[in-house]
Amino acid sequence: MSPTDTLRFATRAATAYPLRTALMTLAMSIGVAAVVVLTALGDGARRYVVGEFAALGAQLLIVLPGRTETGGVNPGSFVTSTPRELTNADAAALLRLPLVQRVAPITVGNTEVAAAGRLREVMVVGTSTDFLELRGMRMAHGSFLPREDFERASALAVLGDAIRAELFGHEPAVGRMIRVGDTRLRVIGTLAPGGQGLGMTTDELVLVPVATAQAMFNTNGLFRILVETTRRDALPAAQRQLEELLRARRDGELDVTVITQDAVLGTFDRILGALTLGVAGIAAISLAVAGILVMNVMLVAVTQRTAEIGLLKALGASTASIRAAFLTEAALLSVAGALTGFALGHLGAWGVRLTWPMLPAWPPDWAVIAALGTALGTGIAFGVLPARRAAALDPVQALARR
Amino acid sequence: MQHSRDVRTAMAQIELDGINRIFRLGDSEVHALRDVSLRIEAGDYVSVMGPSGSGKSTLLNLLGLLDRPDGGNYHLEGRDVTTLSADEQAAVRSARIGFVFQSFHLVPRLTAAENIGLPLMLAGLAATERSARIAQALRAFGLEGRAHHRPEELSGGQRQRVAIARATIMRPAVLLADEPTGNLDRSTGHEVTALLEALNTAGTTLIVVTHDPAMGERAHRWLRMEDGAIAQDLRRHELPA
Numbered sequence: 001m002s003p004t005d006t007l008r009f010a011t012r013a014a015t016a017y018p019l020r021t022a023l024m025t026l027a028m029s030i031g032v033a034a035v036v037v038l039t040a041l042g043d044g045a046r047r048y049v050v051g052e053f054a055a056l057g058a059q060l061l062i063v064l065p066g067r068t069e070t071g072g073v074n075p076g077s078f079v080t081s082t083p084r085e086l087t088n089a090d091a092a093a094l095l096r097l098p099l100v101q102r103v104a105p106i107t108v109g110n111t112e113v114a115a116a117g118r119l120r121e122v123m124v125v126g127t128s129t130d131f132l133e134l135r136g137m138r139m140a141h142g143s144f145l146p147r148e149d150f151e152r153a154s155a156l157a158v159l160g161d162a163i164r165a166e167l168f169g170h171e172p173a174v175g176r177m178i179r180v181g182d183t184r185l186r187v188i189g190t191l192a193p194g195g196q197g198l199g200m201t202t203d204e205l206v207l208v209p210v211a212t213a214q215a216m217f218n219t220n221g222l223f224r225i226l227v228e229t230t231r232r233d234a235l236p237a238a239q240r241q242l243e244e245l246l247r248a249r250r251d252g253e254l255d256v257t258v259i260t261q262d263a264v265l266g267t268f269d270r271i272l273g274a275l276t277l278g279v280a281g282i283a284a285i286s287l288a289v290a291g292i293l294v295m296n297v298m299l300v301a302v303t304q305r306t307a308e309i310g311l312l313k314a315l316g317a318s319t320a321s322i323r324a325a326f327l328t329e330a331a332l333l334s335v336a337g338a339l340t341g342f343a344l345g346h347l348g349a350w351g352v353r354l355t356w357p358m359l360p361a362w363p364p365d366w367a368v369i370a371a372l373g374t375a376l377g378t379g380i381a382f383g384v385l386p387a388r389r390a391a392a393l394d395p396v397q398a399l400a401r402r
Numbered sequence: 403m404q405h406s407r408d409v410r411t412a413m414a415q416i417e418l419d420g421i422n423r424i425f426r427l428g429d430s431e432v433h434a435l436r437d438v439s440l441r442i443e444a445g446d447y448v449s450v451m452g453p454s455g456s457g458k459s460t461l462l463n464l465l466g467l468l469d470r471p472d473g474g475n476y477h478l479e480g481r482d483v484t485t486l487s488a489d490e491q492a493a494v495r496s497a498r499i500g501f502v503f504q505s506f507h508l509v510p511r512l513t514a515a516e517n518i519g520l521p522l523m524l525a526g527l528a529a530t531e532r533s534a535r536i537a538q539a540l541r542a543f544g545l546e547g548r549a550h551h552r553p554e555e556l557s558g559g560q561r562q563r564v565a566i567a568r569a570t571i572m573r574p575a576v577l578l579a580d581e582p583t584g585n586l587d588r589s590t591g592h593e594v595t596a597l598l599e600a601l602n603t604a605g606t607t608l609i610v611v612t613h614d615p616a617m618g619e620r621a622h623r624w625l626r627m628e629d630g631a632i633a634q635d636l637r638r639h640e641l642p643a
Contacts, residue, residue, distance in 0.1 A: 001523060001524050001526055002526055004529075005523045005526075005529075009523070012511055012512065013511065016510075016511035307507065308507075308509055310507075311507045311509070312520070312524065313468070313492065313495075314466065314468060314495065314501045314507075315495070315496065315501070315520055315521045315524055315568070316492050316493065316494075316495040316496020316497070316521060316524055316525065316572075317492060317496075317524045318489045318492050318493070319488060319489060319492075320489070321524060395468045395469075396463050396468050396469050399468070399503070399507065
């Protein structure tokens with residue numbers, strides 16, 4: 001029996017029982033679709049988070065006050081239990097390092113903003129002119145904070161888009177005076193809407209010079225310092241320089257933490273990658289179940305068609321031909337299920353992308369290949385037993401069955 | 403069809419020597435065939451009759467290589483076929499033996515033409531050659547208009563004609579028929595009998611198992627089986643009247 005004939009014979013057999021074949025295909029396709037959609041979701045989430053971090057800039061170092069370390073207790077532990085604050089002077093010193101391109105000190109606080117008789121609670125970020133570039137934000141009107149000494153408390157403010165709309169509506173905001181806390185500030189610019197970063201929208205922020213914010217919140221310390229290096233591959237060297245400089249500025253004790261974007265990114269990437277893999281594994285269980293279903297369906301088919309198998313034997317079919325015919329039929333069911341599931345899965349992923357446009361929910365290639373491979377593999381593997389059973393039937397007894 | 407008639411003088415087409423077949427059902431043993439020895443010449447027309455359970459069908463299955471004897475030898479066209487492997491026996495069935503069953507045994511999802519072409523497909527013939535031979539068979543058995551009908555759309559007589567066309571499409575040397583008219587009415591039965599006899603006239607050895615004395619008496623040689631043994635073996639010209 002030629003391969004073409006075997007294929008045609010198996011196709012006719014599969015299509016002769018449309019309900020059975022449709023249900024089988026459905027079961028297999030649900031498994032494949034589950035793998036495709038779930039991995040698309042998982043991988044989409046991973047890419048979303050990675051993208052969010054990348055929005056911060058790939059050459060970024062973040063300096064945090066304080067240090068978490070595991071180590072034994074020594075006398076020093078009792079002397080310096082409170083870390084020293086990060087100051088504007090630290091930030092200014094970092095800017096002088098050769099590998100550093102931009103520095104943005106950050107102080108954050110909550111207060112109220114009032115203008116034109118309207119008042120609301122707002123988050124105020126004290127920072128410097130480099131913040132705009134570092135966070136990849138765009139201006140809508142006016143200009144961003146001017147380049148000036150970190151210690152200079154200019155009475156200037158830049159408004160996020162939502163704050164601007166709430167305070168001034170359609171009127172121009174640039175040049176107007178607002179009150180933030182107890183300080184009167186002049187609005188010099190407004191941000192373009194939709195600035196994103198770590199789930200925090202810049203629409204709801206008021207940006208002021210760092211010294212202005214420190215005066216407002218009565219502090220000398222910084223929440224953190226964002227540092228951008230000249231090149232991406234300079235990150236490790238820059239990190240060492242930063243740490244050396246800060247150690248020198250703090251009497252030889254490094255009580256700050258310098259983290260790289262890559263470290264954070266890598267951790268999230270690994271966590272979400274593992275999550276995606278786990279989800280894919282769970283979905284793959286349904287494929288194994290579908291494989292057992294293929295076996296069940298084919299065993300029923302062998303029983304149903306016992307007389308036919310006996311006839312084929314009487315007509316001179318070899319055991320190999322009969323085995324091939326039934327194995328091909330099982331493979332066809334799996335292929336149909338896998339392809340349908342592949343299409344369904346992509347439909348589902350498309351639906352996810354439509355529902356959550358920010359999530360790049362594309363199933364990863366490895367997941368698609370693994371799902372299709374598992375579907376075909378289990379279908380064929382579980383088709384072997386029924387095919388062998390069919391081939392091993394005794395022709396006399398098989399023919400006697402009606 | 404022609405060649406076996408003239409050559410074999412020393413050996414008959416079918417030779418059974420001391421064939422035994424025993425079925426075990428639980429503890430009991432059923433001796434389906436006891437020491438059956440039989441020679442059938444090429445082109446002969448043999449009817450096998452006898453009561454139920456006398457071993458007629460077992461004999462037919464053995465002759466058709468569907469079953470193996472527990473003892474004895476079977477030579478088909480001079481070749482010892484008892485020792486062949488299952489696949490070798492399948493090849494012999496494919497090339498030399500045709501089966502006609504009481505219940506037709508057509509594949510329900512295949513059309514008449516496809517059913518007739520099954521042995522050709524199993525033998526691995528090319529599709530073009532197949533369609534030519536199927537068309538020829540459809541003409542020969544008066545089934546031209548029914549080629550694309552499924553078995554359920556055919557009458558009993560048409561179904562058996564399809565089955566006979568299928569059995570003969572490989573031009574077998576031996577045609578084995580198990581109650582070929584058992585599921586047909588009288589006139590359709592006559593029609594089918596005439597078809598089988600025409601094939602026999604053309605040279606095919608015809609062996610028919612039947613309960614129907616009218617059909618059995620038409621054969622040239624009558625075998626009567628009882629208790630797994632051949633009780634009577636008569637030729638038509640040996641009959642008194």
